[in-house]
Amino acid sequence: MFCYQCEQTAKGKGCEKIGICGKDPEVAALQDLLIYTLKGLSQVALVAREKGINEKKVNVFMLEATFSTLTNVNFDANRVANLVKKCVELRDELKKKISERGGVAPENGPAGLKLASDLKGLVAQGEEHGILAEKDPDPDIHSLKQTLIYGLKGVAAYADHAQILGQEDDRIYKFIQEAFAATLRTDMDLGKWVEMVLECGRINLLTMELLDKGNTTTYGHPTPTKVPLGAKKGKAILVSGHDLRDLEIILKQTEGKGIYVYTHGEMLPCHGYPELKKYQHFYGHYGTAWQNQQKEFAKFPGAIIMTTNCIQKPLDNYKNNIFTTGLVAWPGITHIGEDKDFTPAIERALEMEGFKEDTDLGYVTVGFARNAILSVADKVIEGVKAGKIRHFFVVGGCDGAKPSRNYYTELVEKIPHDCLVLTLGCGKFKFFNKNLGEIDGIPRLLDLGQCNDAYSAIQIALALAKAFNCDVNELPLSLIISWYEQKAVAILLTLLSLGIKNIRLGPTLPAFITPNVLDFLVKNYDIKPISTPEEDLKAILG
CATH class of the missing domain: 3.40.50.2030 (Rossmann fold)
Known part of the structure; x- marks a missing residue:
């Protein structure tokens, strides 16, 4: 494996044996294969657009699949492999529709890749299409291509949050497809690559504007709010990650059950949204940032729900208390599916001791x-x-x-x-x-x-x-x-x-x-x- 997409990459150069994040070589290879197949899907999707075919399920899938390769999201080899398979299925469906309209879809490279029949074979294919295997003769162009891909991962994350809240713009979907397809080109000079990377920044601004609109039209504009850092005596659920919609669903499903809901990590600002803080059992904030979770989660006396990126390897002393949902996944950890029925987590919270007494650790204002x-x-x-x-x-x-x-x-x-x-x-x-x-x-x-x-x-x-x-x-x-x-x-x-x-x-x-x-x-x-x-x-x- 070779991965250098995050700041903590080994020796400041690249993870080659296992990811600092906990990603193993098998998952790393499958994620590389997923990015490669997304490039092929993008090539086909662009031809489909020329034929008047623009499918929402393809666009949204590309967000989800790209987001799944972001650091600290999906560590489950089987789930990543399923995304690879779905990517190729969608690609081939588009090819058929292009043909029905008299068009010709690309068949070279990832656009024509035939997948191996088993997980071992998929891993081998991923190893053939990793960062080093596809290195360009010009290291600076290779650098800008990788920068673009990592920028796309960020755009996909923000765009996925926005579309969950009903905010979409086809310019974002089209650019993601154009950018992925462009990484296969060899006819662009350094200047054009610089412009492509800057365009990714402009598209990200549009994406963040949509996400801001989704958050504020759904939950109101945040207002200054004091958030307790202590705890209330009683049963507890801790929500980490970034997803506001998941938090809202959890708050609704726990209402009247005698459970206090706490935030962790980047969920802290959620306390400022009027439509979220109206829930009386939405109490306070527990812990600090993502990298401290193994110490902090081990001490939390309730269920823990990871809604997006930021998961680390769950330790044995709390692995039965932690749940994942959405795109985040870890092998062997209970996953809450698309139905968003958090009953398993709620039941676990009710089984556990909860906080034994009220504690006052001050507050912060968000x-x-x-x-x-x-x-x-x-x-x-x-x-x-x-x-x-x-x-x-x-x-x-x-x-x-x-x-x-x-x-x-x-x-x-x-x-x-x-x-x-x-x-x-x-x-x-x-x-x-x-x-x-x-x-x-x-x-x-x-x-x-x-x-x-x-x-x-x-x-x-x-x-x-x-x-x-x-x-x-x-x-x-x-x-x-x-x-x-x-x-x-x-x-x-x-x-x-x-x-x-x-x-x-x-x-x-x-x-x-x-x-x-x-x-x-x-x-x-x-x-x-x-x-x-x-x-x-x-x-x-x-």
Whole structure:
């Protein structure tokens, strides 16, 4: 196997024996095969479009299949193999329809691949079409192709969340198909590949806008909300991942059963949505970020439900308490199917001890999305003009296990008291419970939400630029981004597509970026790696 799609890849170069995430070589090969067959399906789907054939089931499947290959989602070899088989089935169905309309579908490469008959054979086929097996003669083009694929994984994740809430745009589906098909081409120069990658960023902005619309029209605009970090005496269910619809279903199915529902990880911002926080048994937040779950889940006295990415190998001391749903899966763990009947998890929660007593561990405040912040924009602008607010720092992204990520904790602690800190994603768990005080009633630490809510941060920046009649890059604003997986790649591409510069990225730079591509990013966007909190603050603030 060879995989270098996440920040924690082995030795900063690539996982070759087993994934740092827990992915074994068999699953890695099957995921490579799934990406390869998605390229073939894309080729056929584009020809189908020319013949007036555009099927929703194909479009949505491509989102789900692509999302399934994102880090920490699907570790079940049989489930991945089934996605490969379905991909080829859909491809061949489209071929037949193209033929019926007098067209000719492509048959070369992945568009004509005949699948092996058993799992062992599929694994062998995946090994033939991994990252290294398809390496381009030009390492920089290969780097940009991989960047595009990882960006597509992020786009697919956001688009899947959006379509679940009824928000779709065919431009997204078409671009995903065009981009996957383009990775098979050999006639595009470096300049065209740069433009393709930036287009992925533009499409991701559209996708995040749809997701924002889906979340806010369904559950209301988030409002500032205090979230307890302690517990209520009684039975408990913990919900992790990112999916708001799953949380809503769980809240409905547990109503009146004497179970308190808690969030974990990136589900924390859900407490700010009016249509979710109306449930009286939706109580508080337990634990921190995804990489701490093995320690935290072992101590949780109730059932645990993983709704999307972020799962780690469940330990024996809680594997009977954890359930998966949607695209996330781990072998041997009970999976809640498409019917979303969470009865097994509810029954397990009722069997378990629950919390023995009330505990008070303080609270954090969430719900500072774009509507909440823009509603006090005049006050913020006055603060800047009066010299009370010197600078804005966006410190967010993904969290992870490396000790070097303590940089983000130290940075926030050392940011001067006349600066505001905006945060989003699970990177906030490095400092989410710190009391940074206020500036004229405005909290210095403003939680914008999940990584899925990056659209809010972008809209706030654009609104401030408009208010001050300047370019975003001229604002007293600095972006300090931590990345881990492919949604962060998609967000970074969006920022670049908007022309945003001076981004500090860490804790390390992507292994799939070649020196020449990095040099291009430095020269054109002044992207730079993080250094030390002291050095970066001195460079930013003078």
